[in-house]
Amino acid sequence: MSYTFKYTVMLYLIISIATLLTGCNKIGDEDPKITSGKNIRDAKRPIGASAREILSSSLFESIEVELQYMKGFEPTPELVDNIKLFLEELINKPGGIKVFLSSIEPLKKATYTLQDIREIEDTHRNAYNAGKKLGVYILFLDGYSSEDNNNSTTFALVHRNSSVAMFAKRIRERSDRIGHPPRSLLENTVARHELGHLMGLVNVGSGMQHTHEDPNHAGHCDSRDCLMFWAVESGSIFNLVQEGRIPTLDVNCRKDLKANGGI
Template identity: 50%
Template sequence: MQNKLFEKYYIHFIRSIFLLGLIFFATSCFKDSEVDERLESIKAAKRSPGVSANEILSSSKFQSLELEIQYMEGYPLSETTITKITDWITPLINKPLGITLKISSIPTVGQDDYSLTEIREIEDNNRTAYNTGDKLGMYILVLDGYFDQDSDTEASLGFAHRNTSIALLGKRLKENSGSFGRPSKSNLETTVLEHELGHLMGLVNLGSGMVSDHEDGENLKHCDNEDCLMYWEVETRSIFSSVDNGIPTLDENCLNDLKANGGK
């Protein structure tokens, strides 16, 4: 009797272990798959500006866009800026499931300036928006300092440095807006962001082929039309004096390039 009882419980024990093993195996495989997908998405977000132009513009691979904005404490984007850039990009890209925003602050680092390597390290440690399923992730980081490549004659306000990544120099933007003879903070932020988003969408000759030749021969990857949003001065403080006359728009050549690469 005891032997039969022991045998019964022993068989039940073995079956339980077997079932637990199956559950653990299935769960492990699922998690490994998730991890692999995440790692691939992170890797895919570390390519050069313009590489993802068609992915951003068309709906062939991604049906929606998640725009993550992270700012160092004390340097948030104006709410007006966020509304303007969302309204600006929506009619340019084919994303039938729409655009979602994810906005958060991160601790200030407190450096006077940042190298490109340091900027990318900050992004890698904080970014959460990556490609998932039919959703494309894009990232904007607002820093509390300057770019270490600035000079006395040229100073960066922001730049696209990966295929879905933009860095804004928040301190530089704040110091050069909102005062007499300077553009409003929102206008300056919006102009720089729209320009850099244009680079991510492949402008000019940076992933979206040119329907007609309009690349500035002296300032490559920029439009040769000085009234166009993609003119080279928009990335520098040289644009300060003209922004409040109205935020520059994309000219016909740039719009044609976007449409030819899957945009609306």
Template identity: 25%
Template sequence: MNKFKSFLVACILVFTISCSKNSSDSDNSDTSVNKSANLLATGDSARDILSNDNFDTLVIEIAYVTGFKPTESAITQFTDYLKEHTFKEEIELVYTELSSPSEDELTLQEIADLETKNRTVFNTGSSLGIYIYFSDAPAEGDDLEDGLVTLGSVYRNTSMIIHEVTVRELATLSSSINEADVETTTLNHEFGHLFGLVDLGTDMVNDHQSESENEDGQLVGDNHCNQMGCLMRAELQFGSSTGKSLQTNSKATYEDGIKSGCVLSGTTVLNLLQQNTAKGENTVDLDAECLLDIRANGGRN
């Protein structure tokens, strides 16, 4: 009888352990997140961002290093810009404060590694997740004295870096613009590439892509707009006095093996803002050609 009781207890114990393991495995699978849809190339989610075909909500994680949180004014103007050009009525902001990585400069590979470590928002259900990192470190290869600075970059379909420390430094160079102006222009320009502009996932209705020389001296499309005054006209340039070889080398150093959809220079943004300020305008808008492209790919305007 005692042997039977011992056998029965052993069976119950084995059954309980087995059920516990199955329950644990099930819980892990339920809470796991498929991140692959957020690891695509710049512009690959353009229509998903612009239209409500597959996602009707944007959840934007604003990850910032302590002391480098973006201004409320810039974020308000940024979300207004998104609502103006997409059909997303629901835009949720998730603020994530992070400690400094304690780096003097950052490459895109290092930025991507930080995203892997810190990102918490991904596509789930009808919500499309976006990650924007506001850094306390400048881009690798920056030289403020020579105008060789990078304000931001997009490097995946839902990933963006804003070098907030450089944004603030640039804003001090002109009495006619402020920190929020530079933040807003940088955010809106880079997100324009996530819209798929120019020819980065959203086809052009009419050809309006500008060209610049590549490392072989050939004129090629540079994924920016050739229309005067357009937000997306901000072609890649690292300062007029530096020359093509330094421009190419600086970009290669910063990208560090990760292809960027756009590396936005401080010189470009400063020029755009100063031109608009001279005309009495505070913001830089998309031109008619970019608006045509957005509408053709499911956007609002």
């Protein structure tokens, strides 16, 4: 299974604005027995399997987030600090939170399949669980998702328990121009949304304290103002541009995280 953050251009808005969407695609889970030369078994579990490990200090007292990018597609400088601040508000890690950058050579592929993404991660990822430290990996790609079509294009996806893939080329195309949000704003919104899935939202590893999962969009909040809502609609895009505001987690999502070991 993977959760994707998508950007759909609606026909009646094609001249003026576009609509930022987030949806879910189901992809068969990976065989957990598959390994490579590195000890990556703990990083090959299903989405949500590390929710409590990320949130609480019972197993891991610190966390290391690796932002690995293909050269030429590095994240905005604001992302490093903002991810750290976002996690500090939600997770219980007395040993601290570290976010660092690493780079790899671009593959210059037009599109990337899920298998492509997993092979890149298995070859290049550095942040793995070690002792009391938990590793999270966010990969910035130089191409598009192979799942894109004329109606829907993908910004990012989560595909393992501690793995996020960001389609940086698509994010750059859909930002920093009239009618679209600044790149740092879009990038931070997408990254936070996907990290929310890794922390078990919604009902994907962090149990609901009150029912708030959108019945039509599994894994997402039913509150239209929440970071974990399935779609940030066109009006919300204008609000983001004008106010410079990243959507926040609503009270129900925060209660779920706290009940699963968060703060």
